[in-house]
Amino acid sequence: MTMMKKKTRRAITGYIFVMPWLIGFILLTIYPLFYSLFLSFQDVNFSTEGIKTTFVGLKHYNYAFRVDTQFPTLYVQSLIDIGLSVPLIIIFSLIIAILLNQAFFGRTFFRAVYFLPVVIISGPVLSELLTNRALSIVDPNSFFVYRFLSTLPSFINFPFLYIFDNLITILWFSGVQIVFFLAGLQRISTNIYEAAQIDGANAWVIFWKIILPLIKPFVLVNAIYTIVDLSSFPNNPINTSIATNMFNFQRPYAYSSALAWVHFLTTLGFILVALLLLRDRRRAL
Amino acid sequence: MSRKTKGLITKIVIFIILLGIAYAYLHPLIYMVSISFMSMRDLANPIVSWIPTELYLDNFKTAWKVLDVPNSIWDSIEMSIIPAIFQTIVTALVAYGLARFEFPLKRLIFFFVIAAFIIPVQVTYVPKYILFARLKLVGTPWSTFLPAMLGQGVKSSIFILLYYRFFSMIPIAFEEAAEIDGANRFEIFYKVILPMSIPMIVVTFLFSFVWYWNETYMAAVFNGDNIKTLPVMLRDFVNRYTAMFPTRDASVENRINEGIRMAATLITIIPLLIVYTILQRRFVEGIERAGITGE
Numbered sequence: 325m326t327m328m329k330k331k332t333r334r335a336i337t338g339y340i341f342v343m344p345w346l347i348g349f350i351l352l353t354i355y356p357l358f359y360s361l362f363l364s365f366q367d368v369n370f371s372t373e374g375i376k377t378t379f380v381g382l383k384h385y386n387y388a389f390r391v392d393t394q395f396p397t398l399y400v401q402s403l404i405d406i407g408l409s410v411p412l413i414i415i416f417s418l419i420i421a422i423l424l425n426q427a428f429f430g431r432t433f434f435r436a437v438y439f440l441p442v443v444i445i446s447g448p449v450l451s452e453l454l455t456n457r458a459l460s461i462v463d464p465n466s467f468f469v470y471r472f473l474s475t476l477p478s479f480i481n482f483p484f485l486y487i488f489d490n491l492i493t494i495l496w497f498s499g500v501q502i503v504f505f506l507a508g509l510q511r512i513s514t515n516i517y518e519a520a521q522i523d524g525a526n527a528w529v530i531f532w533k534i535i536l537p538l539i540k541p542f543v544l545v546n547a548i549y550t551i552v553d554l555s556s557f558p559n560n561p562i563n564t565s566i567a568t569n570m571f572n573f574q575r576p577y578a579y580s581s582a583l584a585w586v587h588f589l590t591t592l593g594f595i596l597v598a599l600l601l602l603r604d605r606r607r608a609l
Numbered sequence: 610m611s612r613k614t615k616g617l618i619t620k621i622v623i624f625i626i627l628l629g630i631a632y633a634y635l636h637p638l639i640y641m642v643s644i645s646f647m648s649m650r651d652l653a654n655p656i657v658s659w660i661p662t663e664l665y666l667d668n669f670k671t672a673w674k675v676l677d678v679p680n681s682i683w684d685s686i687e688m689s690i691i692p693a694i695f696q697t698i699v700t701a702l703v704a705y706g707l708a709r710f711e712f713p714l715k716r717l718i719f720f721f722v723i724a725a726f727i728i729p730v731q732v733t734y735v736p737k738y739i740l741f742a743r744l745k746l747v748g749t750p751w752s753t754f755l756p757a758m759l760g761q762g763v764k765s766s767i768f769i770l771l772y773y774r775f776f777s778m779i780p781i782a783f784e785e786a787a788e789i790d791g792a793n794r795f796e797i798f799y800k801v802i803l804p805m806s807i808p809m810i811v812v813t814f815l816f817s818f819v820w821y822w823n824e825t826y827m828a829a830v831f832n833g834d835n836i837k838t839l840p841v842m843l844r845d846f847v848n849r850y851t852a853m854f855p856t857r858d859a860s861v862e863n864r865i866n867e868g869i870r871m872a873a874t875l876i877t878i879i880p881l882l883i884v885y886t887i888l889q890r891r892f893v894e895g896i897e898r899a900g901i902t903g904e
Contacts, residue, residue, distance in 0.1 A: 352756050448840050
């Protein structure tokens with residue numbers, strides 16, 4: 325025992341530290357993840373001995389997209405929400421972080437205000453604010469731009485009207501991202517800006533040629549964080565479907581599980597798109 | 610125009626833009642406070658837009674009753690502080706194991722920590738419910754405590770990564786010195802590392818507390834009917850209200866209005882607002898550190 329190699333002993337100690345997490349990961353993440361995949365191909369019946377399952381193939385997935393009158397609409401709504409909100413949150417939070425980085429007065433105050441929603445946001449609070457019109461800061465119809473955009477074909481004006489209608493929600497989901505970006509910006513040495521200015525670069529060039537390339541890793545981290553944050557928010561329409569269908573008496577557990585896997589694959593799809601768009605091209609070559 | 614004045618003008622313009630954005634951020638809160646003090650008459654009066662005509666507190670009285678605050682606030686405190694403590698301890702243990710020891714499959718475990726983050730909680734919702742029902746944990750606080758104790762609590766991967774970065778930056782010499790003095794690795798962790806990590810522990814606890822406070826998706830079903838946190842009460846507010854104050858006829862009397870609902874929302878977030886006002890620096894700086902870890 326005393327002769328046990330120091331290396332082995334250290335490895336065992338390491339495992340002891342990691343053990344609670346490892347048990348939890350297997351029991352409460354890996355097992356439920358694949359059990360829900362299994363359930364999504366089954367019909368679940370309750371019997372005296374517990375749960376009985378029978379294999380039904382893709383029945384629940386078919387039902388979700390072909391028969392269910394609500395889910396396809398909710399699914400598309402969620403796709404649009406995430407697809408539009410993620411880029412908007414990234415762009416807004418980068419702009420705000422750059423402005424904050426320039427500010428010489430009140431930076432701490434503004435940062436605290438922009439971060440506040442992260443602390444108070446929860447599903448019920450957001451729905452209450454939404455239904456009681458606390459999130460509509462101004463009537464968009466009073467803007468000429470809004471009325472003008474409304475007259476355009478919907479495939480053109482859609483993203484713009486979306487910004488107007490969801491401005492505060494987008495801002496409220498940007499708190500963490502702003503602080504991430506700000507941390508990234510502060511790592512860029514001011515010498516680089518000064519050198520660029522001496523070479524005659526204006527703010528526009530500095531943004532595209534210096535800030536953006538250096539901040540790119542942060543854009544990717546923020547994009548993934550935002551995708552996961554929005555996907556797991558309780559008010560996401562898919563998530564409400566998963567909860568309401570759990571005890572659906574015709575297809576208990578199984579249907580929710582199928583919806584959960586649709587949701588999971590969709591989230592992975594979004595992350596994959598983010599990785600492809602934002603990966604470091606130089607490294608790829 | 611000289612360079613100096615040009616710079617000054619830019620700064621003023623930036624300041625005004627930032628002020629405008631801050632207003633957009635705070636608008637819902639200002640609106641909520643303003644509306645929650647309005648009587649039915651003020652709400653119906655188009656001239657009254659921000660400042661109520663009288664100090665009207667009935668909305669808060671009603672919301673207090675419907676939310677059953679004396680009970681739900683304790684449930685909220687219990688269901689956020691206790692799991693937050695578990696989460697703060699366990700994620701620190703895991704991160705220390707990853708930061709300081711070499712063992713087989715470590716890189717894989719590290720990969721799993723990150724992978725666990727991208728799985729929305731809803732994906733494992735049904736099997737977890739079945740599992741907890743079988744273990745007779747549904748309707749008890751342990752359906753929340755157990756995942757926190759096993760490092761699978763709300764956003765635990767973020768905390769593990771934060772701690773990991775923090776521990777990696779502590780010079781190894783401290784631990785070596787303690788080892789020469791005869792301390793074992795657990796004593797070192799407890800007596801040397803933890804006291805050095807107090808700021809990190811505080812940040813983890815704060816975020817963990819806040820995220821558990823705001824968690825409703827699991828809590829609404831897993832905690833059963835005996836444990837009702839404030840946000841879960843707020844979620845069912847309209848139904849509870851109509852059950853408690855039925856309207857017999859079409860009259861406006863007793864009918865729910867946005868004043869009552871905004872008062873209820875305000876009550877739900879006031880504890881968080883207080884914590885944030887006192888400790889906002891800790892919150893923001895904690896995430897700043899996470900941002901650097903992000904690379």
